[in-house]
Amino acid sequence: MRKNIILVLALCFLLSPVAFAYKNAGENSPPFELPNLITSAGQSADVQMASVLAKRAGLNATLKKTATAEDLENIKTLTLVFGASLKGLGAAGIDVDQEKERVRELVSEAKKRDIPLLCLHLGGEARRGQLTDQLITEFLPFAQMAIIVKSGNHDGFFSKICEENNISLVEVEKTVDVLTPLKDAFK
Template identity: 30%
Template sequence: MKKVIICLCILSLFLSLSPISSNAAVTGDAPMKGNVPLLITNAGQGPGGKMGRLLVTRSKAVTDFKYLSEPWPEDIKAGGFKTIMVIIGSSAKGLGASGITIDEEITRLDKIMESAKADGLQIIACHIEGNTRRGKPGSADERSIDAIAPFAHAFIVKKDSNEDGRFTELAKTNGVPLTIIDETLDFMKVVQEMYQ
């Protein structure tokens, strides 16, 4: 947990000193336009959800959003959300701090995805932490991807998350856009394009 806090503090400091680059390295498909209110959450209990929240805040592109780390379908319905931005990536420390197993996390994710689909919500699957949040088939990271990917209306993925082409194939299977960022900070540029 201390590591996550330190990383977020360093990222926050870096962001406060660095303006958003107009030359952010964003390739692939144009990002899908987002709707509001927006829910930012995570899949796998990794630190990426908090990072995503910080970057969305820093982008200043959307103010009508909320971050919930472990929402259930009733939380999503109560919030009236139109778009769910799911930051995918698992962490053993995050799961431990939440007091749940990866099996319990996947059960929760399955329920919120089924509910979101039934309610016609827009689902944006994001993998912004790179290959450190990828793993072997059956790993917590890959199971988190498996839980979200079939429901995604768009993917936003860090380039080194897709070294094996997995997200390219998922986007083709779903028939949805795949936007690639070179660096995690480039996520801000994508959010600005989604909500301009």
């Protein structure tokens, strides 16, 4: 009996690193799965760059600039690209309020379906502004992760929201540098 107990304890001791390793692997594993739906929040052309980056990263992604809740069928990750452009909104034939409402419904539906949200801000400081900031303030808190071009966080705007909402924030120097963290974010 004593021998058995010692054997079990020894086994537990030996296997514990393996168990911990599995646990850590779970913690560090990429949070996002494919297929991925990429959409804009603000209709800037930056969403197009996100699509190219996803393609270069070999990710199965669908780009739909004005995606709605219906587009979430069979989707496992929603990627929101922040960047407001009045020209872009005009080109899409919608106004600011309609865009906000569209994103609101989309994010809400994603939450209902347990689809995680990945947020990107690729335009740096030049793509900040009142309208973009409003969109970030409203929708970034729902994200699991944000990947941004560093200059867009010159005033700590993203850091503050991410800290308050326990969101993983990755900063890169240039848009093209988003490729690696984006690739790493997916299983």
